[in-house]
Amino acid sequence: MSEIFIWLNDQLLRMQWLSDLVTLLVRDGFGLDVTGRIGGSVHFFIYDVIKIFILLSVLIFTISYVQSYFPPERTRRILGRHTGLGANILAALLGTITPFCSCSSIPLFIGFTSAGLPLGVTFSFLISSPLVDLASVILLASIFSWWISLAYVLVGLVLAVIGGTLISRLNMEDQVEAFAYNSPVIDHGNETLSRGERLSFAREQVAEIAGRVWLYVLIGVGIGAAIHNWIPEHLISALLGQDQWWSVLVATLAGIPMYADIFGTLPIAEALVAKGVGLGTALAFMMSVTALSLPSMIMLKRVVKLPLLIVFITIVTVGIIVIGYTFNSAQHLFI
Template sequence: MFIFEFLNNQLLKMQWLSDLIQYLVEKGFGLNISDRLGGSIHFFIYDVIKIFILLSVLIFTISYIQSFFPPERTKKILGNFNGVTANILGALLGTVTPFCSCSSIPLFIGFTSAGLPLGVTFSFLISSPLVDLASVILLASIFNWKIAIAYVVVGLVLAVIGGTIIGKSKLEKYVEPFVFSNKMMEVEQEELTVKDRIDFAKNQVQDIIKKVWLYILIGVGIGAAIHNWIPETVISAVLGQDKWYSVLLATFVGIPMYADIFGTLPIAEALVSKGVGIGTALSFMMAVTALSLPSLIMLKKVVKMKLLAIFVGTVAVGILIIGYTFNIYGYLLF
């Protein structure tokens, strides 16, 4: 138990990095991290470096594994299953694709055009930006493993239920016709060498970091401001756990925004530290990542309004239920 706690603190929470940045801020800058300015600088530098280190390592590992499952092979695997089992596999597939919601939509189109059931592709579309292995590790590094695992479970359940509802509703006629006519080519995949897989993983790290670095900096900056400059009384007055509307407000504030889950995690961390319920913070994260306005605009290009409305409504209701449930029972996770 001691060894696990030590490894968790040093490898995930990177206590050594926090101590190093504290030394830099206090000895190098002459600031006290107990003060607002010193605390903000420490929070920003520490979180940015920690997130980029963990993100790079995890994306590399996930992408190396992913190189064994190109879209054609994945389609064949998923095609062997149907019903809820297929939805579960579609949702699980989303957990090993480190994409934001906008990046997931082209693959969603590819799976749909390849003939996979609509419900299965929507299970993938929900889970891909919402739950991935990198976010699990980052959640554990910021909060703890109980919260990280619980988040993954409820995220997968939401993806499976959402996809199942859409699949059972027989909404294929609300998908734009060009999606079905744009068939995925069945081509024989060349066997990749270890070097090829390493190069693929390195390129994925570079591509994803290029896409998310700005959101991470903005998210950590907002988190530092909340953590050190906004009084707890102000935040509690708006998003306090005793406010029945806090989850509702956090969800609908999050939807118009666009950020990766890695950019929203520092904000959630700062909100929870100020007394905001864990369910409220997670609802905000889920709304930003799964229902961001840019991704909905992109999705509108490939599905008709009725299907889009059912998708948004189903996911939004699921996020609200998850948020209120976590606020009620979240104390068990700390």
């Protein structure tokens, strides 16, 4: 049974068949040695780009079909029935079925706030939505392993719940801009979609999200190919090696100015780990890019006042750093 699972994992998630085909293309079609720098870079780029877009299309289609049963107003009603820690946990879980970047989550944050949901609950959703989604589970498993993937999702949810809970305890409702409380909430009542409409919605989501992230995927894979085949391992180890105490701090801060999502950062994390960078350091970089990118913080600043923004950034940054060092110390359990 385990052999069947390993075979399915290799062929369906890791797409070993695709890697073999790309090897033939690079070697026989381009006349390049896949073990060399140029050939290895070309193989890494073609293989990762195709694999990511295949998985991305299938996953987003499936997730979006499921998501069609949970429009914003229905999500708001579900969250409105719960209070306290249970509401934060539910908000974090619901955030996992919204495969969007942090900028896309902010309009929903405004909708939840205007609907009267507790501030801590909306922040649990805001942290979880870009950081952890169902697609990230599959993509992480395809690159690393199922254990790493599930552990990443778990710590992401814990961070979302703790972050939202802490913010709710600080009673900072007055630090949200007034217009966020007064924005109209559109409720379509019990309107239901037909199967055809749900399929159409899922196809539109695939096209929309792929159109939004394709450039970041290409950039991320390109950077990953360069790290994997061109940057000497000793240089990366000197800056981000697992034995360097500052590696997680540097990786977290380096990710903040960037703007991408998990689909674009995963190839970089894959290349860093292959070069000997600690798993926690690579994941800290990935989480920082997806949850704390500068463009997202600029957009969030239009919704919340500076003190609340600082609290949010501090909580998420500290959480990512703790997660990074935890994964580094427990790396032997995963790799």
